[in-house]
Structures are given as structure tokens and as C-alpha cells.
């Protein structure tokens with residue numbers, strides 16, 4: 001069954017003196033995720049916001065392997081923000097920015113984009129393992145903000161477990177879903193059809209479903225033609 005950590009640093013794993021946290025799942029999933037991002041971003045430059053970066057390890061890995069892209073990690077949790085900044089300092093890469101403090105439940109979750117302190121129109125928003133471990137309003141805000149901030153050829157990429165046509169794609173995901181809902185009734189594995197409806201109201205449409213190990217998927221949403 002998939003594991004989840006709501007708050008890194010409280011899961012018994014080592015915390016580096018500079019505040020760097022380590023997510024066990026990062027070591028299992030970053031390579032297959034990176035391959036999809038490399039393909040989707042091939043030949044492109046621009047700004048990518050990682051929504052809900054957690055420890056910051058993904059943002060640093062992607063920045064290292066996609067040097068033509070500027071990465072903007074983000075989170076809501078103070079300890080996670082410290083970890084992201086510590087990983088950023090440790091990596092010492094020119095193309096990763098200080099983490100943005102964002103609340104994805106706000107449809108205007110990146111005010112820095114309006115006041116010039118943040119990125120310009122985005123090449124992409126990448127979000128891993130957030131929408132099932134947060135209330136539905138966080139998913140609503142994520143899509144609304146993506147619709148607002150993505151450029152004309154922008155992409156919203158969601159990684160995690162998802163239901164297809166109301167059904168789990170694996171027994172282990174069904175068990176995981178039950179454990180999530182027991183922990184918090186507002187959480188749960190999301191159905192792709194519900195996400196497509198949200199995408200539609202944000203001017204986006206599902207363009208690709210990439211299969212990932214351990215019954216995870218990457219869903220790629222792009223702007224609807226004509227929007």
C-alpha cells in the first residue's frame with residue numbers, strides 16, 4: 001500500500017542540521033517522474049512552479065537535470081519551506097528560486113506573479129502527491145490558479161494515485177484511499193473525471209495520462225484550444 005507523510009520531519013527520518021528533510025518516496029519516484037518532465041519540457045524554457053514541494057528534493061533534482069527551466073518550489077508548511085530552502089542552498093544551482101509560501105486553497109495562490117516578485121506566465125505547474133492528502137478545495141484552488149497563471153502553451157502536471165471512471169486502478173490504492181479517509185474524511189484518492197471537470201472550468205483539458213510505477217499516474221492538463 002502507498003504510504004503518505006503529511007508533515008516531513010515528524011516521521012522519524014533524519015533531519016540534517018541545516019533543516020534538510022528526506023522523503024522516502026522521493027527515492028522511489030523521482031526518476032520516473034523526471035523522465036516524463038524531460039519529455040514534456042524538451043526544447044522548452046520558462047518558469048515552472050512546483051505546488052506543495054514538501055522536502056524540496058524533487059525541485060532540486062529537476063533543476064539539476066533541466067537547467068534551461070527556472071524552478072519555483074512552494075509550500076504552506078514552515079518546516080517544509082525551511083527544508084526546501086536548505087536543499088536549494090545545498091544544491092547551489094542558478095535555476096532554482098527561494099520557495100514561495102502559498103496556500104493552494106486560494107485560487108490566486110501566487111500573488112507574487114501579479115506584483116512582479118514571482119515568475120511571469122508559467123510553462124508549467126507540477127504537483128506531486130498533494131491532491132489526495134488535502135481537502136477538495138485545495139484541488140479546486142490548484143486548478144483555478146493554474147488556469148490563471150499558465151502561459152498559452154502551459155501544462156499542469158499532477159502525480160499520484162487516481163481513480164479512473166470511479167474505480168481504483170489497484171487494490172492497494174483502494175486500501176490507501178480508505179486509510180486516507182479514515183485519517184481525514186476530506187481527503188481521498190481523486191477521480192480523473194472529477195479533475196477533468198475542474199480543468200474544464202479553468203480552461204484546461206486532459207492531454208495525457210502517463211503510467212508510473214506503483215499504480216501512480218501523471219496527468220497532464222493543457223489549455224483547451226481557443227481558450
Ligand SMILES: C[S@@+](CC[C@H](N)C(=O)[O-])C[C@H]1O[C@@H](n2cnc3c(N)ncnc32)[C@H](O)[C@@H]1O
Nearest residue numbers: 052053054075076077102103104105128129130
Ligand atoms: C504528501 S506531501 C508531498 C510533497 C512533495 N510534493 C512530494 O511529493 O514529496 C504534500 C505537501 O503538500 C503541502 N500542502 C498541503 N496543503 C497545502 C496547501 N493548501 N497549499 C500548499 N501546500 C500544501 C504539504 O505541506 C506537503 O508539503
